[in-house]
Amino acid sequence: MADVSADYVIVGGGLAGCVVASRLSQSDKKPTVILLEAGADPSSNPAAASFISGLSLLGGEFDYVYQSEPVANTDNRVHTLNTGKVLGGGTILNYGGWLRADAADYDEWAEVVGDQRWSYKGLKPWLRKTESFHDKGADPEEHGFDGPMHVTSVSAAQSGARKYLLREPVREAWEELGVSPNLQREDGRIGGLAEMNENSHDGMRQPSNLVYPLNDVKVFTNTTVHRVTFSGTTATGVELADGRKITAQKEVILCAGAYGTPKALLLSGIGPAATLKEHAIPIVHESPQVGQNLHDHSVIYLAYRLHDPSLGYALGSAPWQDPALFKSLPWDWIVSQPLPAEIITKHESNVEKQKRNLYEVISVYVPPGIPGIPIDGTHIATSTMLLLPTSRGTVSIRSKNPNDPPRIQPNYFSTQLDRDTIVHATRQTLNAMLASSSMKPIVESETPPSGEGLDGLTPLTATSSDEEIEERMRRTGTQHHHSGGTAAMGKVVDVEGKVFGVKGLRVADASIVPLPMGGHPQATLYAMAEQLVSMILKDE
Structure with missing residues (x-):
């Protein structure tokens, strides 16, 4: 050139x-x-x-595989930052999740910068412009139907053929914990139990x-x-x-x-x-x-051993024969929630901000990338993620050489609010997966990750102490990229x-x-x- x-x-x-x-x-x-x-x-x-197949690309030729500086609040671990x-x-x-932020998140963006073009109302025309949304009954005020990006919910994908056996038990588990359905995400609100939307077209990226x-x-x-x-x-x-x-x-x-x-x-x-x-x-x-x-969505991934893997609840088991089940990542529900008043009021006095959704939980019918957990139909997994972390990190340079990687200090879980949020959110996840009437007969126990630096971890339960959950956060907590x-x-x-x-x-x-x-x-x-x-x- x-x-x-x-x-x-x-x-x-x-x-x-x-x-x-x-x-x-x-x-x-x-x-x-x-x-x-x-x-x-x-x-x-x-x-x-x-x-x-794209899961194999992480860490390969298309990935910078940046290494962070040691992070104090994750036991001084160096994190791999897939980019x-x-x-x-x-x-x-990425995994194809097509999930907007909450309307209140966009509105705060607009308030911080003093320009309503970045509010939910201001961004909505552009959110709609990107989409070709393919769910029947989708609100035309909220979604676009002639944009470049094919978007669908899991249940509408492959003409409704992508039906996972744990769909109803997982839904019932969260409803048992008082999480209300919010399938339409009306007025841009993401809180409650909703379906995963994907920018996947017949399983293709x-x-x-x-x-x-x-x-x-x-x-x-x-x-x-x-x-x-x-x-x-x-x-x-x-x-x-x-x-x-x-x-x-x-x-x-x-x-x-x-x-x-x-x-x-x-x-x-x-x-x-x-x-x-x-x-x-x-x-x-x-x-x-x-x-x-620098901000990122910090997360804890948990794996759960099934009582009877032969029933076909997880990818890798013999009953998984329908090709539709392999189209995109095997998941369906997503839960977004605020903190209980007794926790959030310790950190936030603004009543409106107390109502914000601070964490998200996704159930995945395969444990991809959790160290030591096989993909053989014996385990499912969850992702418990901070939506609005208050921890902040930094990015700098190591030298004048453009080929040197940046110096990245993510500073995950550095605030008490973030730590309190992840502990509560993880406990709620454990309650849903291990203690609810619908999932308890299906899931045997949580299985800790294993491998270098992970010796001594014991299974978490719904009654684990805050200290035990926080230890898991420090030793295994990471980021959602x-x-x-x-x-x-x-x-x-x-x-x-x-x-x-x-x-x-x-x-x-x-x-x-x-x-x-x-x-x-x-x-x-x-x-x-x-x-x-x-x-x-x-x-x-």
């Missing part, structure tokens, strides 16, 4: 980068667009096409680089960007790791993600002065919040993603989301990217 130029140069070909590149290139003004991705094109790897290094980014590695066509975009894969170049404080393009330069006639748009975007800003001379000075990087603009405010916030709106960029203190540079990825959002991020990030493109085009 010789030195080239375009109207827009986009750094990072993940979820947001592909949306922004595609929409810009398809707009009436037909600007020229270059998309730069450090990873490969996944089209030659058949495992990238489906969700089940897409591939055209399509995380949409090549729908990555951003295919759903959003890149036919009119100059795409360069296996291309690492070193830094943004400037004339004074105006961005002029980018310099690649090999020294070649690309000129941006209008804007450089960073879409390198919660880890890659702050790294790119720092290498470009935008960030905390002390960090730039330490690495002898000339300051273009001092921006103290670059790399701060839903990171964001490191170039936060209102701190590093304005409400349209423009980087404060410079011209011609914008950020359009998860790093700008200023606070954690409930649900799973991709539905929100597609809508966010769509709205940001509309803002870019208005500036044309």
Whole structure:
């Protein structure tokens, strides 16, 4: 590739980068667009096409496999941070959950940045624009039906054939604990018992680089960007790791993600002065919040041994013969809940915030990735996740070398609220799976993970002490790979993603989301990217 130029140069070909590149290139003004991705094109790897086979991609050629700094509140463990290094980014590695945040989460985003375009009302047109929703009876005020992304609930997938034997027992277990059904998620509220929605089409993955066509975009894969170049404080393009330069006639748009975007800003001379000075990087603009405010959805995964695996409750057992059961991850229900008053009032005085959904539980009829737990039909699993964690971490650089990985300190479970939330949420999960009248005859016990560093763990029960649950959190708690916030709106960029203190540079990825959002991020990030493109085009 010789030195080239375009109207827009986009750094990072993940979820947001592909949306922004595609929409810009398809707009009436037909600007020229270059998309730069450090990873490969996944089209030659058949495992990238489906969700089940895609589990094998974690830790492989399409994954940065970043290693965190030791995290104090997880027994100083180093966490593996799976991050897409591939055209399509995380949409090549994720599990396909299509779950919006709660309306109150979006409204807080709008309040924090002072712009109602980021409220639920403001984002809803963009949430709807992304979707081609395929459930009968879906509310047209809430969902879109002619967008690029095929979305369906598990029960509606494969013409209703994807029926898991534990669907009714799990539903009954949560209703026994007082969790009310919320199948329609009316008015954007996600609390209660709802169905998993997926952006899966007949079990096949729908990555951003295919759903959003890149036919009119100059795409360069296996291309690492070193830094943004400037004339004074105006961005002029980018310099690649090999020294070649690309000129941006209008804007450089960073879409390198919660880890890659702050790294790119720092290498470009935008960030905390002390960090730039330490690495002898000339300051273009001092921006103290670059790399701060890292948030992620912390989680505990639990596995449960079944009384009688021959009954076919879990993937890997002999009765699992229907191909529909293997289409996407085997799951169906998702529970989102607030904390009880006696816990939340210790931490939060605002009555409205006391009602927020702080945790999520998913039942999965296979234990993927839990150390020491076989996938042989003997176990099912749960994910118990913090939706609105108050812990914050940081992202920085190790050197001026663009090929060095960023320095990431996630700081999971660092606040008492987060620890109290995960303990309560885990206990509720154990109550549902081990002590409810519908699940107790099916599940024998919780099985601790095993392997290096996990010696001495004992099974958790519904009556385990807070201390026992917190120990499990410290020794096995991890993340859901839903990171964001490191170039936060209102701190590093304005409400349209423009980087404060410079011209011609914008950020359009998860790093700008200023606070954690409930649900799973991709539905929100597609809508966010769509709205940001509309803002870019208005500036044309």
